[in-house]
Amino acid sequence: MQIEIDLKVTLDTPFSIGTGATADSVADKPLIKDAEGYPIIPGSSLKGVVRHECERIIRSLIPAFDDQWICHPPLAKNMCKTDPICPVCRIFGSPWYPAPITFENLVLATESKEQSRTWRGLRSVRKTSLRFGVGINRSRNVVAEDLLYSTETYAPPQALVYQGRIWGTLGERQEIALLLAGLQSVSTIGGDRSRGLGWCQVEVAVILDGQSVPPSELLQELDQWSN
Numbered sequence: 001m002q003i004e005i006d007l008k009v010t011l012d013t014p015f016s017i018g019t020g021a022t023a024d025s026v027a028d029k030p031l032i033k034d035a036e037g038y039p040i041i042p043g044s045s046l047k048g049v050v051r052h053e054c055e056r057i058i059r060s061l062i063p064a065f066d067d068q069w070i071c072h073p074p075l076a077k078n079m080c081k082t083d084p085i086c087p088v089c090r091i092f093g094s095p096w097y098p099a100p101i102t103f104e105n106l107v108l109a110t111e112s113k114e115q116s117r118t119w120r121g122l123r124s125v126r127k128t129s130l131r132f133g134v135g136i137n138r139s140r141n142v143v144a145e146d147l148l149y150s151t152e153t154y155a156p157p158q159a160l161v162y163q164g165r166i167w168g169t170l171g172e173r174q175e176i177a178l179l180l181a182g183l184q185s186v187s188t189i190g191g192d193r194s195r196g197l198g199w200c201q202v203e204v205a206v207i208l209d210g211q212s213v214p215p216s217e218l219l220q221e222l223d224q225w226s227n
């Protein structure tokens with residue numbers, strides 16, 4: 001089945017998805033930006049979060065999951081290598097099994113860019129800021145100076161809307177149901193959840209073999225996994 005999922009991600013708090021330190025930024029974890037300088041949400045970051053949710057969901061649907069399949073990401077050697085491929089690797093792939101679907105990067109939605117055409121609005125949308133975090137050395141219970149780190153965050157005044165797309169081919173409707181359930185349980189994106197960063201809501205529109213299908217209808221097929 002050809003599947004295409006249009007995604008709308010609304011960020012309620014600033015987010016930070018860093019690249020690791022680079023020479024052209026003073027932040028330790030600079031944001032990844034598009035050619036115009038707007039921060040993007042890499043498809044690979046979203047894929048990682050959704051995969052994690054799907055792993056959690058499938059284990060609740062199939063209590064004997066770990067008896068049927070031995071798959072413990074993220075270490076490559078512990079993931080599905082040959083048949084039977086577990087339901088999660090069938091959707092997201094493993095180092096030996098190519099993922100049948102692609103997560104495209106999420107970009108700032110056009111309408112948000114349009115709304116910000118005034119000089120002040122444009123300035124506020126383009127503005128990123130640095131947040132400083134402090135690492136605590138738990139064994140000594142002191143703030144270790146070398147653990148001080150900075151994170152570049154993106155915090156415009158209004159809620160941010162990002163759009164993206166997932167597309168590819170999946171074998172069964174129940175796999176699509178699992179993917180949708182995973183997408184809908186994502187509540188944060190980026191690695192700094194505990195610091196209140198990256199809280200979001202995900203909305204989806206699904207096209208299956210060229211036909212629009214309500215996500216609620218597909219989600220009903222989630223039960224198939226427990227049979």
Ligand SMILES: [Zn+2]
Binds near residue numbers: 069070071087
């Ligand atoms: Zn697997």
